[in-house]
Every structure is written in C-alpha cells, then in structure tokens.
Amino acid sequence: MNSMQVIIDPFSGPCPGVQRALRMVERELDDYGHAVALGQVIHNAVEINRLQAKGLVTVDQADAPSPIGDTVREQRVFVRSHGISDVYRRSLQKNHVTLVDGTCPTVAAIQKKIRRYDAEGFQILIVGKKGHPEVVGLAGCGGREAMVLQDEADVEQLDANGSYYLAAQTTISPEVFSRIIELVKERVKDVVIDDTTCRHVTRRHEKIRNFARQVDVLLLVGGKNSSNTAVLYRVAHAVNPQTIWIESVSELSPEMFSAASIIGITGSASTPMGQLEDVKKVVETNMTIEQEK
Numbered sequence: 001m002n003s004m005q006v007i008i009d010p011f012s013g014p015c016p017g018v019q020r021a022l023r024m025v026e027r028e029l030d031d032y033g034h035a036v037a038l039g040q041v042i043h044n045a046v047e048i049n050r051l052q053a054k055g056l057v058t059v060d061q062a063d064a065p066s067p068i069g070d071t072v073r074e075q076r077v078f079v080r081s082h083g084i085s086d087v088y089r090r091s092l093q094k095n096h097v098t099l100v101d102g103t104c105p106t107v108a109a110i111q112k113k114i115r116r117y118d119a120e121g122f123q124i125l126i127v128g129k130k131g132h133p134e135v136v137g138l139a140g141c142g143g144r145e146a147m148v149l150q151d152e153a154d155v156e157q158l159d160a161n162g163s164y165y166l167a168a169q170t171t172i173s174p175e176v177f178s179r180i181i182e183l184v185k186e187r188v189k190d191v192v193i194d195d196t197t198c199r200h201v202t203r204r205h206e207k208i209r210n211f212a213r214q215v216d217v218l219l220l221v222g223g224k225n226s227s228n229t230a231v232l233y234r235v236a237h238a239v240n241p242q243t244i245w246i247e248s249v250s251e252l253s254p255e256m257f258s259a260a261s262i263i264g265i266t267g268s269a270s271t272p273m274g275q276l277e278d279v280k281k282v283v284e285t286n287m288t289i290e291q292e293k
Contacts, residue, residue, distance in 0.1 A: 085140020118142025
C-alpha cells in the first residue's frame with residue numbers, strides 16, 4: 001500500500017483583481033437574481049457553471065460593439081476584470097446600458113496611462129497575446145489603435161523613427177516581456193518602457209517553482225482557456241515534469257499517482273480555493289482507495 005500525502009499550495013487562489021470581480025458578480029446575483037456579463041467572468045469552466053446556476057448569463061464580447069449593445073440594451077451589464085476598450089464602452093453607454101465595472105484596478109491604471117501617452121502623440125505598444133480580452137481592451141483605450149507585440153515579426157513592423165509608449169499585458173510572462181523589450185530597444189530609440197506586468201502574477205512564478213520542487217506530482221487546476229494557467233504550467237513543468245494540468249476532478253485517474261508519495265495541488269489566478277479543496281478530497285479518497293486495492 002502506498003501512503004500519499006496531499007498538500008495544497010499555500011500561495012494558491014485567485015489574484016486580487018479576479019477576487020474583486022467575483023465578489024461584484026456574486027453581489028449582483030444576490031441583489032437582482034441574475035447578472036449579464038460581457039465575456040467569461042473567469043476563465044474557469046467549473047466556476048462559470050456554478051455562477052450560471054445562480055443566474056449568470058454570459059454574452060460573447062464580439063469585435064464589433066454594436067450587436068452586443070443591441071443585445072443588452074437598457075440592461076445592467078458586468079465588465080469583467082480584463083476591462084473593455086473606450087469605443088466599446090461608449091457604444092454600450094449609447095445603448096443605455098448600465099455598466100457594473102469589474103475592471104481590475106491594475107488594468108484600469110494601465111488604460112489611464114495609455115490614454116495620457118496617446119494624447120501626447122506617442123504610438124502605443126502592448127506586449128501581449130493578440131486577441132486576449134485584456135489586450136483588446138488596452139489596445140482600444142487611445143485615439144489610435146495600439147500595436148500589439150507578440151513576437152519578433154511584430155517588432156520588425158515598427159518605424160525606427162517613431163515615438164512609442166510600451167506597456168504589457170498584466171499576465172504576460174516576464175521572460176517574454178524582457179525578450180520583446182530587448183528587440184524593441186535594438187530597433188527604435190524613442191520609447192518609454194513601462195513594466196505593467198502584475199506583481200502578484202510574476203511573484204507567483206517563483207512560488208510555484210518552489211512548490212513544484214517539493215512534490216512528486218503537481219496538479220495544476222485551471223481553465224484550459226486561461227492564459228495565466230498556461231504560463232504557470234510551463235513554469236512548473238520546467239522544474240517538475242510530473243506537472244499535470246487539469247480543469248476538473250473528472251480528469252483525475254489513479255495512474256497519475258502510481259509512483260507518487262507527495263501530491264501537490266495548485267491553481268492559477270482563475271482558480272478559487274474551493275476547487276483545490278475539492279480536488280484534494282477526491283485524490284485522498286478515490287485515488288488512494290484505488291492504490292490500496
């Protein structure tokens with residue numbers, strides 16, 4: 001019989017911005033019995049299902065704002081922590097939508113900087129993942145559309161004589177941000193570089209590395225559509241190849257733990273602690289029983 005120890009990463013849990021957004025949505029559901037959100041409030045299918053059962057309705061955040069504005073005309077609509085562009089916001093307000101703004105304060109501060117530098121004539125650059133909702137929102141917060149730098153090919157499109165303000169998607173990895181910065185510096189001279197990566201997120205990288213080294217198998221719980229979870233998976237897997245990314249307990253199997261004595265459970269910025277507790281319970285009961293047979 002194998003004796004397994006199952007431990008939860010003490011530094012797990014949603015980031016402050018996501019915690020704030022979830023509290024606001026829960027309050028909307030408690031006060032009104034339903035809530036309409038622009039896009040997924042959290043990149044976590046299990047949590048979305050729980051909120052939907054309480055009355056949450058998610059409206060796809062389309063590229064063109066008008067259809068969305070027509071769909072939610074004269075309703076209360078929740079803006080998730082990623083934020084939205086200024087054009088999108090104006091379109092919704094024109095349709096008499098009451099916005100319940102759950103934009104992460106860190107993201108809102110970056111949006112404010114982008115508006116200021118855009119007004120001063122700088123071309124805005126955002127280091128991030130193209131199409132990510134936060135990046136889409138940031139890119140639309142100036143008078144001119146920002147340029148998104150995802151790889152070297154994007155940097156090569158910059159005018160060497162231009163004036164730029166460079167910010168980052170809050171959840172982009174420090175390694176990617178540093179690499180893009182070096183490429184930008186080699187190409188242009190007039191650039192204001194602002195490291196707007198979220199300190200909570202970047203500190204999590206070193207903490208998850210340390211935790212991954214302490215366990216035989218690491219279960220990383222997070223949405224398969226979560227950029228933050230994807231980054232944390234790469235960080236943890238680099239130091240512990242027995243890192244397994246799951247979205248729900250249904251993906252667990254005894255074979256995952258056949259040679260493990262210490263099982264670690266951690267989560268991304270989009271994973272509530274309750275989900276980690278649920279995974280721990282299943283591993284300690286079902287998986288242990290299977291091993292003892």
